[in-house]
Amino acid sequence: MNTPRTFEPTGEWAAELAELQHRRSFALAMGGPEALAKFKASGRMNARERIAALLDTDTFRELGSLAGKGHYSREGAFERLDPTNAIVGTGRIEGRKVALHVDDFTIRAGSSEATIADKWIYIERMAHQLRMPLVRLVDSAGGSVKLLMQIGGTKIPEYPSWPANELLKTVPVVGVALGACAGQGAIKVLSSHFSVMVREQAQVMAAGPHVVRQAYAQDVDKNDLGGHLVHRKSALVHNEAVDELDALRQVQRFLSYLPRSVFHTAPVLAPTDDPNRADDWLKDAIPRDRRKIYDPRKILNTVMDLDSVFEIGRYQGGSVITALARLNGIPVGVIANDPKVQGGAMTTQAAYKMERHVNLCSLFGLPIVNFVDQPGNQTGVEAEIGGTLLGATRVGQALNECKSPWMSILIRRCFGMAGALHAPKYGEALNLRYAWPSARWGSIPIEGGVMAAHKSEIDAAPDPLAKRAELEGFYLNMTSPFRTAEKFGILDIIDPRETRAILCDWIEDAWDSAPGN
Numbered sequence: 001m002n003t004p005r006t007f008e009p010t011g012e013w014a015a016e017l018a019e020l021q022h023r024r025s026f027a028l029a030m031g032g033p034e035a036l037a038k039f040k041a042s043g044r045m046n047a048r049e050r051i052a053a054l055l056d057t058d059t060f061r062e063l064g065s066l067a068g069k070g071h072y073s074r075e076g077a078f079e080r081l082d083p084t085n086a087i088v089g090t091g092r093i094e095g096r097k098v099a100l101h102v103d104d105f106t107i108r109a110g111s112s113e114a115t116i117a118d119k120w121i122y123i124e125r126m127a128h129q130l131r132m133p134l135v136r137l138v139d140s141a142g143g144s145v146k147l148l149m150q151i152g153g154t155k156i157p158e159y160p161s162w163p164a165n166e167l168l169k170t171v172p173v174v175g176v177a178l179g180a181c182a183g184q185g186a187i188k189v190l191s192s193h194f195s196v197m198v199r200e201q202a203q204v205m206a207a208g209p210h211v212v213r214q215a216y217a218q219d220v221d222k223n224d225l226g227g228h229l230v231h232r233k234s235a236l237v238h239n240e241a242v243d244e245l246d247a248l249r250q251v252q253r254f255l256s257y258l259p260r261s262v263f264h265t266a267p268v269l270a271p272t273d274d275p276n277r278a279d280d281w282l283k284d285a286i287p288r289d290r291r292k293i294y295d296p297r298k299i300l301n302t303v304m305d306l307d308s309v310f311e312i313g314r315y316q317g318g319s320v321i322t323a324l325a326r327l328n329g330i331p332v333g334v335i336a337n338d339p340k341v342q343g344g345a346m347t348t349q350a351a352y353k354m355e356r357h358v359n360l361c362s363l364f365g366l367p368i369v370n371f372v373d374q375p376g377n378q379t380g381v382e383a384e385i386g387g388t389l390l391g392a393t394r395v396g397q398a399l400n401e402c403k404s405p406w407m408s409i410l411i412r413r414c415f416g417m418a419g420a421l422h423a424p425k426y427g428e429a430l431n432l433r434y435a436w437p438s439a440r441w442g443s444i445p446i447e448g449g450v451m452a453a454h455k456s457e458i459d460a461a462p463d464p465l466a467k468r469a470e471l472e473g474f475y476l477n478m479t480s481p482f483r484t485a486e487k488f489g490i491l492d493i494i495d496p497r498e499t500r501a502i503l504c505d506w507i508e509d510a511w512d513s514a515p516g517n
Contacts, residue, residue, distance in 0.1 A: 019078060020066075026081040027065040031106025039106050044201065045244050047087050047104040050137050050178070054248045055091035060100070062089040063126075064119045083107065084116045088123035090132070093252050096260065096267070099127035101188075102137040105179055109140075121162045128163045131261035133172040135251060136192070140185030164191050171261045172364070174251050177202035177237065178244060180222055182211075189237065193360055194254045194312065196239040196247045199228045204237055235316035235349050253310050257324040257331040258364050265517050266366060269329040273305045275504035282496040286412055286438035293339045296321060296371065299411070300336060303500045309334065312357065317349035318342070319378075322357035324366070327507040333361030333404065336371035339412070345378040346418035351391025354421075358398040365517060367405040367510040369503060370423060372439075376416035392418055399424045405510035407432045409499060410481075410490070414441035432506060434499075435490050440479045450475060 009017035030036060030046060039046055045053065051060055068083040085107035090099050101120050127134040167173050168191065175189035177197035186204045189195050197204060205226030212218055212225065224230070231237040241247035259266040279302045286294055300309050300323065308326040318341035323334040335354060337344035346354075361368050378388050399421060408423045408431055419441060423431035442449075450471045451458070461467035484490045494502060511517055 023066050023078070023081055026068070027062075027083045027087075030083065030104050031085075031108075035106040044105075044178070046106060047102045047137070047139070050244065050248065051087070051091070051100060051102055053245060054135065054137070054251060055093060055098075055100075056095065059092040060089055061091065062087065063123060064088055064116075067116050067119050084119055086116070086120040088120055090126075093255055096133075096255070098133045098135055098255070099123050099130075100135055100137070103139040103178075103185070105139040117159060121159060124167060125161065125163055128167050128170055131171055131263055133174070133255055133258070133260060134167060135174045135176070135255075136188045137176050137178060138181045138185050138188050139177075139179035140181055140188070167191075168193065169262070169363070172255060172258045174254060176247050176251060177204050178247070179203075180205075180208060181226075182206070182208045186226070193258075193363075194239070194251075195237045196241050196250050197228055197231065197237045198241050198244055198247050201244075203227050204231065232315040235313065235352055238313050238316075240315065250310075254312075254324070257310065257326075257366070262363060262365070266331045266364065268331070268511070269326065271305075271329040273308075273328070275328045276501045278497040278500065280497065282499065285496060286436065288438075295340075296336045296338050296373070299371065300325070300334060303503065304332075304334065305329065313353050317347060317351070317353035319344050319347055320350040320354050322353055327369075328504040330507050330511045331366055332507065333357060333366045333368040334371075335368065337373040339373055342378060343375050344373050344413070345375050346388065346392050346395075346421070347378045347383070348386045348388050348391040351388065351395050355391075355395050355398045358395070358402050358404075362398075362402040362404045365404070365514045367507060367514055368402075368407070370406070370408045372408055372410045372414050372419070372422045373412035374415065374419045374422060375413045377418045389417075392421060395421050403515045405514055407503065407506055407510070408434070410435040410439040410441065411496075412436075412438055412440070414439065433491050434494050434502065435481045435485075435492075436496050436499075437481060437493055438496075439481050439493075440476075441481075441484070442479060 006021060007017070009015075009021060011017075028048070030048065031039075036046055064084075066081070068081045070081050071079045073079055083104075085104040087102040087104055088100060090097060092098070101123050124134060172194070173192040175192035175195040177189045177195070179202055181189050181202065181204045183206065186206060189197070189204050200223065203222045203226035205222070207215075209220055209222055209225065212220055228237070228240045239250055241250060257266060282299070282302060285299055297309075300321070304325040305327060309323050310325065311321065311323040313322055319338055321334070321336040321338050325332055325334050335357060342350075358368065360366075377383070377392055402424050406423050410422070410433065413419070414422055423433065425431075450468060454468075454471055458464050458468050458471070481490060481493050485493050
């Protein structure tokens, strides 16, 4: 655990220095021995243990440790301090400075009636003005009616000096859900570029079971309200963690790809992987049989620097994969379609996921590589009611505003409106577009298009199945990627084994030309 350095209280100000140490001891004691023991019995780390696990050793510099409610004798002598349940300060992760805003659940369950808002708002303003990443370790039960007694009335629910939106435009913001995060606690998790929650231990929700029971006469478990399975569907929280240490490691890894702010460049690591590495199995990565699927994550892990792929949103919008990775040590954003989920089609959730990833990379100056196998927008009644087309439209808007250097590798399908969203089309972003020999594209997939255009002819044939296969074969010959390459409609057709070398060559120039570099 990180503890402040102490000195012997001697000299002319010995009494005051001794009182300083005494007051600090109350902050370090948090909610007291009983509360800490109870919290430990639940299997969780306390707030200061979490700080120590996240930061480099002995780098935490606490701010406002003396804030809280002081108790004094009748004569005015200091007796004790009830510390606020917001612990704030700065520290380092892999040597890089970050700001921390941490809830202490052992003091009134992290509720807002036991905190001083000015304190946590100050560290967030400091992160914004000094341009350093902000990490929120959230474990808060939200508001409490006891606040009415504390302030002697009610207040308008607002924090005018909290720069929540400006932070998101300026520095990387991370929200970690480590317990029941309701109301304001939920907002602190979700108002971020990356969020992660601990399975079974954390919940992110507008209000807890007691409020829901009172409002709707419904008895519901807190995990059913805001657990990780809920957010696999909502797509609000990006990632899940098996335990607290896993969650904190994900925070460390996420920040390792990003710059300190939009005014800085992301860290580049010394290359450890051969940029010309060509894994032979890639030539057969895409099955010739178009009905068969493949593992896109295996392709990503092979083409990117070894062990560099960090996936974001693994369980949401599964037809698209979004990740951060490295090429020859340089950080990049990665997008890929996953044919194992919805055939890789653009769903509402997948569109939201792709949109926010494009925005993240564009904001922080990361080049983007897209491995395209897009059959088109999801269709059907549910897709239309769910607003899939609106999601796709928002992806188009994000692409139009994207400032990141971009490369698309068309590895299989690229059809329809969703296929057109594989890269920016306008503005300054020049899309380098390559294709594997397995790639096919057009306004509509051949199989569905043949049935739509030749239904009468197929139905009238002595052998409809044979006629359909004959027509599909004819049109497939017309869709050869080599025909497009003849007209320079594609930059080049490449052997899949060339992909890494081409990307590593491109990233050198892309990085130099990325905004802010």
